[in-house]
Amino acid sequence: MNLNLFVWRQKGPNEPGKLEEIKAIDVSPDMSFLEMLDEVNERLVHQGKDPIAFDHDCREGICGTCSQVINGVPHGPQEKTTTCQLHMRKFKDGDSIYIEPWRAKAFPLVKDLIVDRSALDRIIQAGGYTSAHTGGAPDGNAILIPKPCADRAMDAAECIGCGACVAACPNGSAMLFTAAKVSQLAYLPQGKPEAARRACVMTDAMVQEGFGNCSNHYECEAACPKGIKVSFIAKLNREVLKARCESI
Amino acid sequence: MPTMTNECTAVTTSAKWITKKRTMAETGVKPKPVAQTAAALIQVTTFANPVTKKMMMGGTGLALIAFLFIHLLGNLSLFAGSGGLNTYAQFLHTMPVVVWVFRFVIALMFILHVWYAIQVTIENRTARPVDYACRSYQKSTLISRSMIWTGLIVAGFLIYHLLHFTLQSLYPDTSAAVLRDSLGRPDVYRMVVLGFQNTLSSLFYLTGLLALAFHLSHGIHSALQTFGLATQRTLPIKIRAAFIIAGMLFFAYTSIPISIFVGAVK
């Protein structure tokens, strides 16, 4: 099939950018979205043009590096799927596809579709850890953890930190990301003692990085390729409330 | 070993303020309590934790909703005829202190709500300086994205409403200050009925209440989520409940101008 791509092209952080129309010819429905872009890039290189710069790494939906807003939805139209796992059979011959980078003040653009997401790392650095040494790996079942808690912690830990929640949020808020990182620790005995304080410092770090506040639009949950639920945001909020009640 | 160094902003701000006060006392400079308190308040609220800000909005919002229910109960006494509403109005006038404390608390809630609303909205808008050329929303609604606009309409309506029925300066000829009922009491009932026989006035009310209903259909479940009172299972129920409560408030409140406008209440 043949497609009309409208791709955001921008040479550098301070250069002007614009949507450029690029044809994708002879696209196989079995290709992944990134493979389609690879072929487009090969042709661009043959024509002596600059290839489209985009982020990718594992291409199996676990690293969270691929970051494209496809037709107005981060990671494209298919639910719970990263861009690299999206297949071209989701599109029809002759379709127009808009491809844009994650848009947020906290994600400065590097080139074309690549943005700098280190602000997310700095949110983790602010408090996404336990400050007590836990030693080597403990024996299995040495620390008893109720099954529902373990399940919730694992669900939160599914976050791959791709930033789709930020890209989807009308406020450019990283609340779902922060909530997942707070919750994965808060549900477990090792993370519990510092949970309330951690929630405060990580949300403080979030706004300091220039992310917006949460307005409970729940757009993030719909965009998350790992299906992280907004109930983790409620959990984060409870931890902040706890901190306020205990006045930390 | 890493330690958490990021102190809670509110705590550091108030600590700074205390230090400043102390140095002022030592150097003999007279502090200006009002200006200083105001400056500290602005600083504390502006740099507060984002979740704390949302809880202030949610808390003040829920308090305002509680007031809406009390206000509604009072208003519905209109359907008990002129005796009902005028008796209720006179009852309120017998306890001015309670009424004034009530007004003060509501005004404070309202001011705090609007203060945080404007702050939060500006922060949210600046968090995405370059917008998408193509945008498709999955879960958010036009209502949830228009909270600031429905809120501002409610604020505008409120000014009109206060001028109309509280200060009664909008239509002085038909104000309760001049009208008297058969018992010689200020005729609030007649003021309301005459007020809503006016098409423009009734339309204003419908618009204001519709904006309020939109605002609350998102606001109620948003506030619950903000306070962490929602789980994966209960959130969809709360979203529906918010819609129903907002709708009920809308129909209960608009029943008054509508029944007067169609002549069911005269």
Ligand code: HEM
């Ligand atoms: C009777 C009057 C009002 C009531 C009962 C009310 C109620 C609420 C409630 C319950 C929320 C949810 C808070 C949360 O998510 O935690 C809310 C949010 C909001 N209100 Fe109001 N409100 C009123 C008036 C106003 C006014 C006058 C404004 C205008 C400046 C306003 C602006 C907002 C905004 C912008 C939000 C959304 C904040 C966000 O999540 O981004 N509200 N309101």
Ligand code: FES
């Ligand atoms: S490239 Fe790793 S998740 Fe898509």
